[in-house]
Amino acid sequence: MNKKIIVGNWKMNPESVDKSREIANEMNKNSKFFKNINLIICPPFVFLNEVSKIFLKNKKIMLGAQDIFVGRGVSHTGEVGSVMLKNIGIKYVIIGHSDRRESLDDEFLVREKIFGALKDGFKAILCVGEKERNEHGDQYNEVRAQIESAINKLPKRLIKNLLIAYEPIWAIGKSEDEAVKPEDLHEMTIFIKRVVADILGIKETEKIIILYGGSVTKNNAKEIIEKGNVSGLLVGRESLRPDNFIELIKSID
Numbered sequence: 001m002n003k004k005i006i007v008g009n010w011k012m013n014p015e016s017v018d019k020s021r022e023i024a025n026e027m028n029k030n031s032k033f034f035k036n037i038n039l040i041i042c043p044p045f046v047f048l049n050e051v052s053k054i055f056l057k058n059k060k061i062m063l064g065a066q067d068i069f070v071g072r073g074v075s076h077t078g079e080v081g082s083v084m085l086k087n088i089g090i091k092y093v094i095i096g097h098s099d100r101r102e103s104l105d106d107e108f109l110v111r112e113k114i115f116g117a118l119k120d121g122f123k124a125i126l127c128v129g130e131k132e133r134n135e136h137g138d139q140y141n142e143v144r145a146q147i148e149s150a151i152n153k154l155p156k157r158l159i160k161n162l163l164i165a166y167e168p169i170w171a172i173g174k175s176e177d178e179a180v181k182p183e184d185l186h187e188m189t190i191f192i193k194r195v196v197a198d199i200l201g202i203k204e205t206e207k208i209i210i211l212y213g214g215s216v217t218k219n220n221a222k223e224i225i226e227k228g229n230v231s232g233l234l235v236g237r238e239s240l241r242p243d244n245f246i247e248l249i250k251s252i253d
């Protein structure tokens with residue numbers, strides 16, 4: 001049985017290193033109860049080092065970064081590059097989250113980061129998702145365009161390390177009953193697989209891992225996973241509340 005993948009995206013939280021340690025310690029302590037879960041925690045850069053010390057010996061929790069800089073050279077003020085991330089044990093990188101697409105990362109940068117991160121040996125979580133859903137199905141065109149621009153001509157050997165997180169923007173940070181409907185998610189995951197198959201071939205597509213993100217809580221996680229046809233979840237807000245997050249994880253484990 002394939003393990004479910006749960007990504008905790010802390011975004012720009014918490015406010016202090018003490019609080020980040022507190023959350024990480026709580027997750028660390030409780031992870032001994034996880035059976036079929038790969039948990040990936042993605043704190044902001046400033047807390048990565050501290051949190052990495054807490055998870056050092058934990059085989060059930062891996063660390064991810066919320067972004068990466070993949071340009072070469074040494075003089076890039078304000079950026080955090082591959083080697084630095086590798087040296088503190090980062091295995092996963094979130095790329096193209098809608099928060100960043102809104103103001104910082106355009107499609108060219110997202111593509112550059114996907115190619116760069118995969119070539120540098122990370123597992124890359126590509127976030128895609130439409131702004132709005134309508135009955136004309138424009139959401140499918142939007143998602144197709146995002147995937148095509150990010151992975152067109154990606155060397156096939158790299159696809160095994162690619163995850164696609166479907167995160168419709170309208171469903172992010174809302175109440176739990178505003179999350180995607182599982183049957184709509186099911187259709188979207190089939191569509192995403194078809195898009196990837198068109199780009200990289202059917203054989204490669206078997207390896208693709210699709211996650212869902214957007215207002216997942218302990219109350220809707222199980223139904224979303226079971227009926228939505230996804231391999232895991234990308235969780236924002238609830239990943240900062242250890243009690244809720246642990247319950248969420250147990251509900252699908």
Ligand code: PGA
Pocket residue numbers: 009167171172173174213214215216234235236237238
């Ligand atoms: P949310 O965030 O779970 O708070 O909706 C998801 C995300 O933005 O990754």
